[in-house]
Each structure stands twice: as structure tokens, then as C-alpha cells.
Amino acid sequence: MNRETVFEQLTGEIFDAFVIGGGIVGAGVARDAAMRGLRVALVDRHDFAFGTSSRSSRLLHGGLRYLEQGRVRLVREASVEKMRLHKLAPHLAQPLGFVFPAYRGEGRPLWQLGIGVKLYDLLCGGRNLKPSRRLDVAAVQGLAPQLKIDRLAGAVLYYDGLTNDARLVVDTLRSAAQHGAVVANYTRLVDASRRGEVWHCEVRDELTGRTATVRARAIVNATGPWAEGVPHSAVKLRLSKGIHIVVDRARLATREAVVITEGKRLLFVLPWGERTIVGTTDTDYEGAPEAVRVQPEDVRYVLDTVARFFPRVDLQPQDVISSWAGLRPLVANPDGTPSDVSREHQILSPEPGWWDITGGKLTTYRLMAEQAGDRLARFLGKGEAHSRTADEPLLASGPEAAFSSIVPGACTRAAVEHYVRHEWARHLDDVLVRRSSWHYYHTDTEAQARRVAGWMAELLNWSPAMVEHQLERYHSLVDQAAATAGTAPRSSAPAASAAGR
Structure with missing residues (x-):
């Protein structure tokens, strides 16, 4: 999961498909295309599942x-x-x-x-x-x-x-990566232009500020609520x-x-x-x-x-x-x-090699990805014509199942290490909010945040100043959420029972 290696991969070849957006639809498209044998890259300006895909029912x-x-x-x-x-x-x-x-x-x-x-x-x-x-x-x-x-x-x-929902995104991305997809969170699309048969996409690493150019024969805009603001998008939401x-x-x-x-x-x-x-x-x-x-x-x-x-x-x-x-x-x-507005999805191609995919719902993400994969394979003239995602299990069973439960488990170092080493977690809220849902489930948020920040510091070589920055970033999220909702500050919430740990 080394970002230096990922950026070398992003810039070192011409991809068949470049997916913008690491929510459930983008993750599904990356997995479907990679399983067809296409060379795929995916980026998201925020964390994976940062938007709608971690905030559903x-x-x-x-x-x-x-x-x-x-x-x-x-x-x-x-x-x-x-x-x-x-x-x-x-x-x-x-x-x-x-x-x-x-x-x-x-x-x-x-x-x-x-x-x-x-x-x-x-x-x-x-x-x-x-x-x-x-x-x-x-x-x-x-x-x-x-x-x-x-x-x-x-x-x-x-x-x-x-x-x-967020776990479904991460597991789908892990499957996509197992099939060869190159994925990077906190990587923003700045601009894109088509030169001949290849799209040249300028991206910026939001963690370091460095920029790079990703080349691909086809682009899929799967940015959900952000889709209208993406260059070349024809989406109306x-x-x-x-x-x-x-x-x-x-x-x-x-x-x-x-x-x-x-x-x-x-x-x-x-x-x-x-x-x-x-x-x-x-x-x-x-x-x-x-x-x-x-x-x-x-x-x-x-x-x-x-x-x-x-x-x-x-x-x-x-x-x-x-x-x-x-x-x-x-x-x-x-x-x-x-x-009253339909939850139907829509796939548009306003320019050669560019697809906007929007609408739909969490449940239909695999079907949306299959339909996008069909279009990619036809346009590129390569890859398997038929999707395999309707028949192949999302992930093989293994020890990672301990960190994929629907109800949040215990806040442990082993889980945090798994999220950092195998699931692209780079910020404290990546772990607490999206990878684990501990933020939503447990009530001892302050002690939990400090515990997790300490473990992440060892794994990611954070300085003491970075630990405090990460805690401030997380506290800002927690305090702002409580203030705007008019609910009790998390620090004053009743302690959860031991069974909830």
C-alpha cells in the first residue's frame, strides 16, 4: 500500500480505463473491468467511501x-x-x-x-x-x-x-486490486484532455501536494454527488x-x-x-x-x-x-x-472514451458496474465481453473476515493494523468512521481516538505533532457534527456497556 509505489504505477503506463471516484459505483466498475482483463486505475479526492457510500441506510x-x-x-x-x-x-x-x-x-x-x-x-x-x-x-x-x-x-x-456500506466499498476495492487494479485515495483529478486516442489526466496527491499525469484510453466519472463538477462531465443531478x-x-x-x-x-x-x-x-x-x-x-x-x-x-x-x-x-x-424522483441509473458518453455513470442505489452497484464494463470492453475492443462479477465471490474467506462484520467489533490494534496495511487508511477518521464504524457505535470517542492514533503513529511513522493534528481533525468532525445536529456532545454521552466494546 506504499503511495510512492502506487504513484509510480499510475504514471508508468497507459491504462485501458481510469475510474474517477472511489465510492461503491467506482469500486464496482474498477473490479468489473479488472476482472475482464483490462488495465485499470482508480482515484478519489477524499478517502474511499467518503461520500454517499458510507452514509446510507x-x-x-x-x-x-x-x-x-x-x-x-x-x-x-x-x-x-x-x-x-x-x-x-x-x-x-x-x-x-x-x-x-x-x-x-x-x-x-x-x-x-x-x-x-x-x-x-x-x-x-x-x-x-x-x-x-x-x-x-x-x-x-x-x-x-x-x-x-x-x-x-x-x-x-x-x-x-x-x-x-463502507465495508462493501473497501472489500470491492480489495477485490479489484487483487485482479490488478491500481487504486489511490486522497488523489484528486485536476484536469483532463484527450490527445489522439489517449486521455491525459492531471492528478494531485492531496497528502503531499505532488502532481502527476495519468494516461488512459477511457475515463469513467463515478464521483456521485460531485459528478457535475468534474471536467468534461455531462451529468445533471x-x-x-x-x-x-x-x-x-x-x-x-x-x-x-x-x-x-x-x-x-x-x-x-x-x-x-x-x-x-x-x-x-x-x-x-x-x-x-x-x-x-x-x-x-x-x-x-x-x-x-x-x-x-x-x-x-x-x-x-x-x-x-x-x-x-x-x-x-x-x-x-x-x-x-x-x-418521487426515480432511483434509476444513467450511463452517458458525451465524448469518445468518456463515460458518466450516476443515479442508482447501493444495491444495484454491481449491475451498474457490469453495464459500464460492457461499454468499456466494446469501446476498447479488448477484455472479456461478459462480466464475471455475478458469479465470482467478492472475497475469498479468510482471517480478514474478523474485520468485516456488519456490527462493529472491538477497537483493537490488530484491526487498526489491518486497516492501515491492507485497506489504504491514512487518516484517523479513515479508521474510526469508515473502516470500522467505531465512531458511530461506541461512545468513549475521546479515549478510543487517542488509542487508535497511537497505534497509527507507530504504523505510519507519525510525529507527536502529526498525532495531535490527526486528533484535531477528528475532533473537528465530531464536534461539528454534534453542533450542527443540535445533539449532545459525544464527550457527554453515556458510556457504552462492556458488551459493546
Whole structure:
């Protein structure tokens, strides 16, 4: 993972494909292309999975609500991909039941939900992770004892998958690298120009300031919310913000996930080890992608919605352990609310050898990558014509599985060393926020940060001044997140139990 060696590789040859963006789509494209035998390079101006791909609902799902919108093809595509990922990456596709309650006189009637989930099962190729079924009131209370029962007619139970979004990105990139892809985070595309049949791309190492030129026959712009600002891009986006909050499971507990509704939106209450995740919102966003934040009104919206369905819980902003905000890079459509905008993806080629790929969702990333790989192979006239990613496991099982769990594990030196040596971690927040999710899960953030910074200092030869810089960088992230969200500072949060370590 030596950056000097990586930069020598980036500048030492003409690549078949140069992927800009190290989120889930870019990672998928790099893996697909490399597995076809193409020479591939990938860079990201931030860390891998810095944007949307570490700030999702952490679900692999077909999108049950899209059935109401008549988007059956989209649901089928995503449902089939959900099942594929369960087979190809079982360590990152945990089956999770969803309780969707029906109340008399409000919302969707029970009979309609029953038909919907049976159709949902069929669109998964005829067999979902587990079969859906109806639940009577007693069964609902057994799975979600804090849920309100006033006018409760029953519920349906259907299944989707819980994942770790950032981990899925990193594992996909590791697979791409195993197949020969050259990848570098904190490497920014400055400009690009086509000379003859080859693109010349000026890149800058954001860690050292040095610049270099990467040459490639084809470019794929997979930068998500940043796609419009990339040179030569033809992308037009409508950015939609979604936020999630994390609370202690002792305050809000369910055995399975619960679907709660606010108008057209569905929010999810997701069990996550000793924690519970609640989200998401869906509102238009017009600022810089890196500046997206959870705001107090976002938190209040989620808490108010929870209060309607769990009236005895009485969650308050000070109960929020952590939160995150992400952006959906939706294909531009000025009509309707963000919830109405299709999650369809789009692949455009505005110039010879240049592709913009945007839209879609976490669950369909492999399909998006396959379609981009098809276009690359045809344009280049080389590489395998058919993708292998639908059949080949994401990663072979091995000791690395200890660091790929969906629920964060213990904060250990062995894990930190793995992230630094094998997963491109270069900053303290790379480890705490994206590689491990410890930042979102544990509450002893100050002690944990100092412990991890000490281990990283030994591995990366940080000076005492660099250790303090890294701690300040991380504290800025933590304090700013709490301040903008109007939630309790992390230092004052209640200590997690020993079992959460």
C-alpha cells in the first residue's frame, strides 16, 4: 500500500480505463473491468467511501415503496441484485426482517401490504431471503413491544438485507486490486484532455501536494454527488439529503426492523447490535457535497416520526449517540418531491472514451458496474465481453473476515493494523468512521481516538505533532457534527456497556 509505489504505477503506463471516484459505483466498475482483463486505475479526492457510500441506510433492498409508484422493473433489478450479493458476499448481506404495521383508518391497509410483500417476494426471482407473512397483533408485539397498538390491525413481515456500506466499498476495492487494479485515495483529478486516442489526466496527491499525469484510453466519472463538477462531465443531478440517527437499544429496541411512515416516506428503525439506527429523510440539497450536515430540524423530524409510532419511548436530541448525513445523486428531474424522483441509473458518453455513470442505489452497484464494463470492453475492443462479477465471490474467506462484520467489533490494534496495511487508511477518521464504524457505535470517542492514533503513529511513522493534528481533525468532525445536529456532545454521552466494546 506504499503511495510512492502506487504513484509510480499510475504514471508508468497507459491504462485501458481510469475510474474517477472511489465510492461503491467506482469500486464496482474498477473490479468489473479488472476482472475482464483490462488495465485499470482508480482515484478519489477524499478517502474511499467518503461520500454517499458510507452514509446510507446500510440496506440491500429492492425498494418496496417503488411498487406503489409502478416502477416494477427497478424493484426487480434491485431485488435480483440483493439476492446475488447475499450469495457473493454473505459476510455483508445479513437477512433482516421488516415489520410493516397497518393501522385502521390511516396509511396503507393490511390487505394491500399483504399483496405488496408477496409480489416483492416474486420479484426476487421467486424466492426472497425468507418468505413474507402476515402478523397478528400479538405477533407484532412480540417483535416490537414498544410499538403503539392503538388501532393496530396487524402487520406484514418481509425480508431485505442489512450491510455495512463502507465495508462493501473497501472489500470491492480489495477485490479489484487483487485482479490488478491500481487504486489511490486522497488523489484528486485536476484536469483532463484527450490527445489522439489517449486521455491525459492531471492528478494531485492531496497528502503531499505532488502532481502527476495519468494516461488512459477511457475515463469513467463515478464521483456521485460531485459528478457535475468534474471536467468534461455531462451529468445533471438533483441532490437529495438523507440523515440517520443512532440511539442506544436500551431506549428503542426491536427484534426485527420496523417500517414507520410519514406521508409518502418510509422510515426504518433498524436493530444494530447494542444500537438502533433510525432514518432516513429525503429533502432537496443545494450546497457543496462535502458540506452536507445533519441539522436540528432533521433530527426533530425523525424523532417526531418515531414518537408517533413509539409514544412511550420519548426520545430526545440528547439520546442521539451519533448521526450522519448523505446525498443521493439522483438523475435530475425538477418535478415532484425528492421521494418521487426515480432511483434509476444513467450511463452517458458525451465524448469518445468518456463515460458518466450516476443515479442508482447501493444495491444495484454491481449491475451498474457490469453495464459500464460492457461499454468499456466494446469501446476498447479488448477484455472479456461478459462480466464475471455475478458469479465470482467478492472475497475469498479468510482471517480478514474478523474485520468485516456488519456490527462493529472491538477497537483493537490488530484491526487498526489491518486497516492501515491492507485497506489504504491514512487518516484517523479513515479508521474510526469508515473502516470500522467505531465512531458511530461506541461512545468513549475521546479515549478510543487517542488509542487508535497511537497505534497509527507507530504504523505510519507519525510525529507527536502529526498525532495531535490527526486528533484535531477528528475532533473537528465530531464536534461539528454534534453542533450542527443540535445533539449532545459525544464527550457527554453515556458510556457504552462492556458488551459493546
